[in-house]
Amino acid sequence: GAGVSQSPSNKVTEKGKDVELRCDPISGHTALYWYRQRLGQGLEFLIYFQGNSAPDKSGLPSDRFSAERTGESVSTLTIQRTQQEDSAVYLCASSLAGLDRGLSSYNSPLHFGNGTRLTVT
């Protein structure tokens, strides 16, 4: 497929358990973003990867949240000891934007996956 792929599409977990959410970006996209969308709310930025490093982790809500990216490709968002307030749709996006690409990178749109709906019971 040519788009951003996320798995699983739905995840129900018990409070206190750990979960891993996966994102496969579009091949060749150097930038990868994780956003969270709570019910009835806008998108909340979590973390941004450029290649395999994360120059901006400012949106991670607590130290229970972590993410990594390998091979400048797949990214995993891990939530430890899940809480009910973690219930949301987690959206991944990728783009060609890059620190070395100058202003033109702003024109590179973000391509979003369909998200993982996480429900913590």
Add this chain to the structure above:
Amino acid sequence: GEDVEQSLFLSVREGDSSVINCTYTDSSSTYLYWYKQEPGAGLQLLTYIFSNMDMKQDQRLTVLLNKKDKHLSLRIADTQTGDSAIYFCAEIRAGGTSYGKLTFGQGTILTVHP
């Protein structure tokens, strides 16, 4: 803080025009985007405008930008029931370490009645 704000709901009749409004606070914003989200789906880029433009038209979509008032609008002509969705405006702010990082509004739910 610096926010992007939108009205939450808009209801229109099929065939009418829809206008979705957005205000932003960061004057250093470079590109401004409109995304559409249908139920259960990710976000689809509809259109974007560069901050040195006043207007952009793309088929049924017209984007107007008023930099002085930091106001962005999306007009959908001849609105169809398939246009029912949540519409997000988003901005990219110049500088910093997050090239390409978007800041989103909370979304406007557009409902189109037959």
